[in-house]
Amino acid sequence: MTVPAAPGHPLTDAEVRRIRNDFPILGSNVGGQPLVYLDSGATSQNPISVMEAEQEYYEQRNAAVHRGAHTLAVDATEAFEAARSTIAALIGASTDELVWTSNATEALNLVAYSLSNASAGRGGEAARRFALGPGDTIVVTEMEHHANLVPWQELAARTGADLRFIPLDDDGALRLEEAASVIDSSTKVVAFTHVSNVLGIINPVAHIVALARAVGALTVLDACQSVPHLPVDVSQLGIDFMAFSGHKMLGPTGIGALYGRAELLADMPPVLTGGSMITTVTMENAGYLPPPARFEAGTQRISQAIGLAAAVNYLTETGMERIEAWEAELGVRLVQGLESLDGVTVLGPGAGTPRIGLAAFDVDGVHAHDVGQFLDSRGIAVRVGHHCAQPLHRRLGLTASTRASTYLYNTTDEVDAFLDAVSGVRTFFGAT
Amino acid sequence: MQSDVEQLYQQIILDHARRRVGFGLASSGSGASGSVGESHQLNPVCGDEITLRVVLQDGAVSGVGWEGAGCAISMASASVLAELVAEEDRDRVIELVDKFRELMRSRGAETAEDPALGDASAFSGVSRYPARVKCAMLAWVALEEAVLAANR
């Protein structure tokens, strides 16, 4: 596979320096050393504009949305719905196709539980097509984050359906030739990740969607590591559902979203029920609002939604194509730099496969925890452990790895400082 | 002067992480007579894992062995422990576990070195890293459980 030239031209060093000024935390020191933040894959940092948007909301508009006639309530509702349009526009969805959730985990569970409710007969005739039972299969991949695995294990257990997976080859890439037999006429759902949070590689979405469509299965895309880092358009990808988290894309914690194709959401039964998602309620029964309100019971995360919209504005003003191109450069620098070090092995197919600025690696003879501790002593923040992907690590014969992940605000100097620090790890721990 | 990371990873710790005293469950000599206790401990955050077996004879440790995988802190801690408690009295072992736990809870407070802890005193630096205390404690928790199990 060759790396397609990204259509955007990468950010320049001067631009990245300017961007960094918008992120107060990036100027801080850790243990007397300047912070080198290489853990954006876990959670990203916030620009001032995001914090200001939340503060402004609390100072000037705080009120319950969709629930009052007073001016503040109207203002709050408008800002909340405008935020929805902003996020929907980012991914090429229409506004009604975007459901707020707490994070990607909740978004993925929302789909699984709605299908579960349909399988239990909820949602009437229209929801019958979402029902699963014995004889049906749900397909995931061996590289999934636990958030896109465990909810499907649970759905299978509740409905009697079987869970299958598309295996990985020894390099960690999906065995596409096997996908064609794993996905068959029994398959009702295919859930897979766009970009692996461990390998950093971009999966061939179109190929898997085509296999799923050919058998009439629903597709669910975990876009946690793609929406923050590259242009993503749901209609271009042709997927049915897509989940992502705000805190990984410069936004606040506590907010994420589910995209669902309009004609599907329209027929799906709700998951959480209560206020703000109903039409007429009697002591016996309730009617439900159309989506997205049907899936948003209770008082919503208003300031977080508004903060996330500010984050999306920051990203689109910078340009998603340019962010993608910049991080592709950082990613190649990371992978090539790590691979040139003695005793260091990068997980996954390595440079040459389309990737974001993320690389997990193993240091021979040194446990990931110790690697992370050593890097921390140099002010460098990375992630250590299984990164919520135990089956993937097991497949690669590991229990844990160290992961560095970049974002638009990282510099090549930071990547080099990281590589320099990693080059000292084995000597320090006497692993020779 | 030692840097922070050198204070954490004392040479004694790095040496033990490589030497791994008592590695292998057979080191406990559990084939022989005596009451055997075993405990498996897992740190789900990082996947560190230890299985520790202890054999008590006439109320004293006649053998201790362990298996596991994890970071230098957890492996060294198991190694130090295996060296320290060999042939110790059961009550004395529990006392040492308590002393070590106390050391881990000290959050880096300057405490006088307890000679009873021997090489285990080298772990005092770990107490300043709350995220790593669990790593250091893993083998000791296993030891405590194994001794109680052997006693039953």
Ligand SMILES: Cc1ncc(COP(=O)(O)O)c(C=O)c1O
């Ligand atoms: C690929 C992937 N999927 C799902 C998640 C879960 O995201 P969250 O914890 O924000 O719900 C993450 C983040 O940890 C991720 O990287």
